[in-house]
Amino acid sequence: MDPSWLLEVTDRTFEREVVERSREVPVVVDFWAPWCAPCRALGPVLEKLLQEGRGQWVLAKMDTDRNPVTPQRYGVQGIPAVKAFVDGRLVDEFTGALPEGEVRRWLRRFLPGEAERLWKEGRREEDQGHLDQAEALYRQAQGQDPRHPGARLGLARAALRRGRLDEARAMLEDLDPQGRQEWASELADLRLSLSEDGGEDWEALEAEVRSHPDNPEPRYRLAMALAARKRFEEALEHLLHLVVHHRSFRDDGARKAMLEVFEAVGPRSDLAERWRERLARALYR
Numbered sequence: 001m002d003p004s005w006l007l008e009v010t011d012r013t014f015e016r017e018v019v020e021r022s023r024e025v026p027v028v029v030d031f032w033a034p035w036c037a038p039c040r041a042l043g044p045v046l047e048k049l050l051q052e053g054r055g056q057w058v059l060a061k062m063d064t065d066r067n068p069v070t071p072q073r074y075g076v077q078g079i080p081a082v083k084a085f086v087d088g089r090l091v092d093e094f095t096g097a098l099p100e101g102e103v104r105r106w107l108r109r110f111l112p113g114e115a116e117r118l119w120k121e122g123r124r125e126e127d128q129g130h131l132d133q134a135e136a137l138y139r140q141a142q143g144q145d146p147r148h149p150g151a152r153l154g155l156a157r158a159a160l161r162r163g164r165l166d167e168a169r170a171m172l173e174d175l176d177p178q179g180r181q182e183w184a185s186e187l188a189d190l191r192l193s194l195s196e197d198g199g200e201d202w203e204a205l206e207a208e209v210r211s212h213p214d215n216p217e218p219r220y221r222l223a224m225a226l227a228a229r230k231r232f233e234e235a236l237e238h239l240l241h242l243v244v245h246h247r248s249f250r251d252d253g254a255r256k257a258m259l260e261v262f263e264a265v266g267p268r269s270d271l272a273e274r275w276r277e278r279l280a281r282a283l284y285r
Helices: 012-023 036-052 069-073 098-108 114-127 131-144 149-161 165-172 181-192 201-211 217-230 230-247 253-265 270-284
Strands: 005-007 027-032 058-063 079-085 089-093
Touching: 012 027, 012 058, 027 036, 036 058, 079 131, 114 131, 114 149, 114 165, 131 149, 131 181, 149 181, 165 181, 181 217, 181 253, 201 217, 217 230, 217 253, 230 253, 230 270, 253 270
Parallel strands: 005 058, 027 058
Antiparallel strands: 027 079, 079 089
């Protein structure tokens, strides 16, 4: 068994090894004690299923005698107590030494499906710079679930890198981030990169704006070209100018574009917070 799948955690390491780790892979916590006979019966069952899972989830074992704080925090009243954490949250739990079949069914309630597993593997490959392998995994994930947002975003990034802009745009049509901020930000970022104005010569547009400062069209196109190049601060400066002086241009397009930038950089980022305040002052002065 890969030793990284099985952890011994303490009150001191719980936040890092369980809560934070669960943002990458589901973590199952087995609250047990050496004197507990049902715990000794359940432990091998969990480890057998962990071996079968081959990295789909991680098992964290906590000795409640040595670590009383965390069990109290999570309402452990009897052991063995087993709790599952996904994306930093407690999502499911049971108490007692359940038979193997019931534990197996319990695991299926929160473990990722095949499409999710392939997407995560693809994302790891992409983060390591293995772009061809990542794209192949994203295609496999989409084959399992044609509407999987992570797979479609990965394929859109791959198509954008290869200059296949129409293919990239098609991947983003009707894409639902399903409430996941990571996907929402990636979607907004890709939409900015793929906007019709994003590929324009920003230097030529900048010269046009200097020559015709009251014309909203080149300024808007310049802002979108800058945003596509992730020069967000400069883009937002031009967009705010349009909000103040040409609010109705492109059906309130500058304000909408600012909101798209906020989503792309992360709605709680310092940049988004700062410019959201400036936008509010401009709108409600």
